[in-house]
Amino acid sequence: MDNPIRRRRPDEPAAFKHAPDRFDDLYVATGRLRREGAVFSAKSEILALELADGFDIMAPWGERQTGVKGFLILSGREVYGNNAETFRKTYKQVS
Numbered sequence: 001m002d003n004p005i006r007r008r009r010p011d012e013p014a015a016f017k018h019a020p021d022r023f024d025d026l027y028v029a030t031g032r033l034r035r036e037g038a039v040f041s042a043k044s045e046i047l048a049l050e051l052a053d054g055f056d057i058m059a060p061w062g063e064r065q066t067g068v069k070g071f072l073i074l075s076g077r078e079v080y081g082n083n084a085e086t087f088r089k090t091y092k093q094v095s
Contacts, residue, residue, distance in 0.1 A: 045094060047074040048087065055081045 027040035048071045056066045057080070065081035073082055082090070 044076065046091065048072070048082075048091065049074075050084075057081050 026043060028043050030039045030041050032039040050071050051067075052069060054066070054068045055070060055072060056064070057072070059065050059080040060078045067081055067083045070081055070083040071087045073080055073087075
């Protein structure tokens, strides 16, 4: 993926990569600013499947992802992995 947008959540050191041409479809500006720049919020919800035995997948952007314990996330048409600790810090259940 050329020139991915890297976004950090304030409480999470992991960076999220998205193609620049998809950013506006995925996020909306909150109107808040931080020292690092503007704060954005996701526009959509995800579906997540907890995997107690871990995962080993190829993410849509070509990166191999492995985890001893974690979640598979369905976001739109993309499926990717997320380790359990990061998932719990990043996402909240809405229904």
